[in-house]
Amino acid sequence: MTPNLVYVVVIGVLFAAGVSMLLERSLTRILMGMILLGNGVNLLILLGGKAGAPPIVGGAPESEMADPLPQIMILTAIVITLGMTAFLLALAYRSWAMAGHDEVQDDVEDRRIMLLAERDEGSGAEDNS
Amino acid sequence: MTWLVPLPVTIPLLGAALTLLMAGRPRVQRTISLTALTATLLVSAALLALTTTGGPLVVAVGGWAAPLGIVLVADELAALMLVVSAAVTVCVLIYSIGQGMADGHEETPLSVYHPTYLVLTAGVTNAFLAGDLFNLYVGFEILLVASYVLLTLGGTENRIRAGTTYVVVSLLSSVIFLTAIGLIYAATGTLNMAQLAERLDGLPDSLRLILQGMLLLAFGIKAAVFPLSSWLPDSYPTAPAPVTAVFAGLLTKVGVYAIIRTETLLFPGGRATVVLLILALLTMLVGILGAVAQSDIKRLLSFTLVSHIGYLLFGVGLTSRLGMASAIFYVVHHITVQTTLFLAAGLIEKRGGSTALDRLGGLARLNPVLAIAFLIPALNLAGIPPFSGFIGKLGLIEAGIADGGVLAWLLVIGSVLTSLLTLYAIARVWNLAFWRAPNPSMPAPDAGKCPPLMIIPTLALVALGVALTVVAGPLFAVGDQAAGDLSDRAGYARSVLGDVFRGAS
Numbered sequence: 233m234t235p236n237l238v239y240v241v242v243i244g245v246l247f248a249a250g251v252s253m254l255l256e257r258s259l260t261r262i263l264m265g266m267i268l269l270g271n272g273v274n275l276l277i278l279l280g281g282k283a284g285a286p287p288i289v290g291g292a293p294e295s296e297m298a299d300p301l302p303q304i305m306i307l308t309a310i311v312i313t314l315g316m317t318a319f320l321l322a323l324a325y326r327s328w329a330m331a332g333h334d335e336v337q338d339d340v341e342d343r344r345i346m347l348l349a350e351r352d353e354g355s356g357a358e359d360n361s
Numbered sequence: 362m363t364w365l366v367p368l369p370v371t372i373p374l375l376g377a378a379l380t381l382l383m384a385g386r387p388r389v390q391r392t393i394s395l396t397a398l399t400a401t402l403l404v405s406a407a408l409l410a411l412t413t414t415g416g417p418l419v420v421a422v423g424g425w426a427a428p429l430g431i432v433l434v435a436d437e438l439a440a441l442m443l444v445v446s447a448a449v450t451v452c453v454l455i456y457s458i459g460q461g462m463a464d465g466h467e468e469t470p471l472s473v474y475h476p477t478y479l480v481l482t483a484g485v486t487n488a489f490l491a492g493d494l495f496n497l498y499v500g501f502e503i504l505l506v507a508s509y510v511l512l513t514l515g516g517t518e519n520r521i522r523a524g525t526t527y528v529v530v531s532l533l534s535s536v537i538f539l540t541a542i543g544l545i546y547a548a549t550g551t552l553n554m555a556q557l558a559e560r561l562d563g564l565p566d567s568l569r570l571i572l573q574g575m576l577l578l579a580f581g582i583k584a585a586v587f588p589l590s591s592w593l594p595d596s597y598p599t600a601p602a603p604v605t606a607v608f609a610g611l612l613t614k615v616g617v618y619a620i621i622r623t624e625t626l627l628f629p630g631g632r633a634t635v636v637l638l639i640l641a642l643l644t645m646l647v648g649i650l651g652a653v654a655q656s657d658i659k660r661l662l663s664f665t666l667v668s669h670i671g672y673l674l675f676g677v678g679l680t681s682r683l684g685m686a687s688a689i690f691y692v693v694h695h696i697t698v699q700t701t702l703f704l705a706a707g708l709i710e711k712r713g714g715s716t717a718l719d720r721l722g723g724l725a726r727l728n729p730v731l732a733i734a735f736l737i738p739a740l741n742l743a744g745i746p747p748f749s750g751f752i753g754k755l756g757l758i759e760a761g762i763a764d765g766g767v768l769a770w771l772l773v774i775g776s777v778l779t780s781l782l783t784l785y786a787i788a789r790v791w792n793l794a795f796w797r798a799p800n801p802s803m804p805a806p807d808a809g810k811c812p813p814l815m816i817i818p819t820l821a822l823v824a825l826g827v828a829l830t831v832v833a834g835p836l837f838a839v840g841d842q843a844a845g846d847l848s849d850r851a852g853y854a855r856s857v858l859g860d861v862f863r864g865a866s
Binding site: 254259262266269270273276277279280281301302305308309312315316319320323326327330331336337339341342345349 | 495499502506509510513516517518521522523524525526528529532533535536539540542543544546547548552594595654655656657660
């Protein structure tokens with residue numbers, strides 16, 4: 233089947249918006265990006281199957297029926313996205329409660345080792361024992 | 362005997378439900394989890410025995426025949442992975458029970474630990490058994506969601522920070538995987554892997570390359586292949602020791618397993634070989650150089666984990682039967698050894714009060730058993746003969762030399778170099794943490810006592826790692842047979858779809 237132009241544009245916009253939100257530091261925005269991206273993927277999957285009458289035996293001639301498989305996959309994906317959204321929200325809330333913000337931070341140990349390397353010092357205990 | 366096939370997924374899931382119901386009773390929870398995982402191990406062993414003698418076992422879930430319904434396929438590779446992962450999960454469970462008792466938080470707040478751990482196991486086994494791309498995705502999601510919970514257990518600030526990185530990266534890889542699935546379905550009209558094996562061949566080359574690239578990208582993030590690996594050393598070390606151990610042993614290997622399936626069943630012909638080999642070399646070298654720079658044992662081990670994923674990719678990238686067989690042997694070795702090392706790191710943390718190298722010292726004198734539990738798997742990882750790491754690396758190097766290409770030779774040199782640097786990294790841990798005078802900041806012997814329930818499973822895994830050398834011949838033969846079966850796509854399709862559907866599709 234030939235893809236509908238509106239679909240294609242919508243999917244493109246959802247992906248683009250999702251990716252640019254993902255690049256943010258704040259976990260809440262990352263979550264928004266994830267939701268947009270997830271919806272983009274769902275539409276993309278929907279595009280992969282044939283549209284048509286409800287696929288119930290006897291309801292319509294077989295050749296006019298929609299392909300039910302993508303719809304089932306989207307349903308599964310929606311459930312998973314919902315669960316993940318709840319988890320990420322909890323994570324963001326916990327981060328805010330513990331640290332006062334919900335920013336995704338650089339790794340502390342990475343930064344420490346990079347500082348040591350800049351000063352040309354070893355990372356172990358060799359030097360000070 | 363096909364009724365055995367779904368059991369490795371259903372037993373842990375049932376166990377998870379039961380342990381959730383028993384949330385307030387730690388003793389009952391422990392009994393249920395232990396029984397469920399032991400049963401999974403026994404079933405997996407039976408599956409391995411059946412598949413090596415009788416070929417793949419296939420179950421159509423719910424009785425819906427293959428291309429319409431979902432199939433679970435237990436072939437040799439899947440059964441072998443099941444056995445190793447079940448053995449590792451049982452040992453880690455006993456270890457975590459021992460640690461829970463020692464740390465005194467028997468009831469709070471970890472009533473979710475057992476159900477989540479069992480769900481994680483079910484996700485891993487489901488991913489190994491999946492004969493359908495979407496079921497593989499579901500398997501990944503089950504294990505990932507469980508891993509998010511386990512990684513942020515207790516919700517301390519450090520774990521939340523590390524968990525955020527992990528969750529976001531994993532979510533991204535899931536989205537890429539799901540997009541690839543959507544595109545593959547649009548292009549072929551099926552997601553059954555056996556049917557895909559036939560239909561993907563008919564697609565235009567450029568489209569195939571895009572689909573293959575997307576799958577490899579998604580699995581590469583899961584498997585922590587450089588340059589998609591930097592999330593791993595940031596997130597794994599903050600989790601509790603048993604959680605890190607089981608993640609290190611299993612989760613990345615599920616990614617590697619998916620890469621093996623992609624490269625053999627779905628997109629054979631080795632069009633990604635050059636990319637895979639270059640990435641393998643970079644993963645090895647960058648990973649091990651990262652390990653050398655670390656000052657914390659858990660982080661150092663995480664970097665060696667990344668580094669040794671490179672060996673697995675090396676074997677897969679060679680596309681020869683010997684290379685694949687060696688990679689399969691190496692997966693088995695690496696799951697066992699890496700898990701053991703993280704368990705040993707947990708023991709070090711218990712005895713020494715920390716895993717930072719500058720706060721440790723003299724552990725060899727203070728706790729000789731712990732020294733053995735660390736040294737043997739560490740030497741095994743570095744590939745000292747006669748341990749299994751040496752045999753696996755030898756197989757890979759032989760396969761590389763047999764290939765004879767420039768890139769293969771570069772990888773042979775790279776893998777020897779990585780092996781030496783691994784030895785350097787673990788020798789450094791040994792010198793600083795186990796020799797020297799004991800550090801005054803370490804806890805007193807009574808406070809830092811390791812309970813037997815933590816030591817016994819660690820030693821059992823050490824023994825398993827050593828035993829891999831003893832059974833190396835038969836194990837390599839199983840790996841070789843599995844590698845042979847992987848290259849026989851028609852055989853796979855026949856056993857999944859039956860002769861009827863082959864003609865129709």
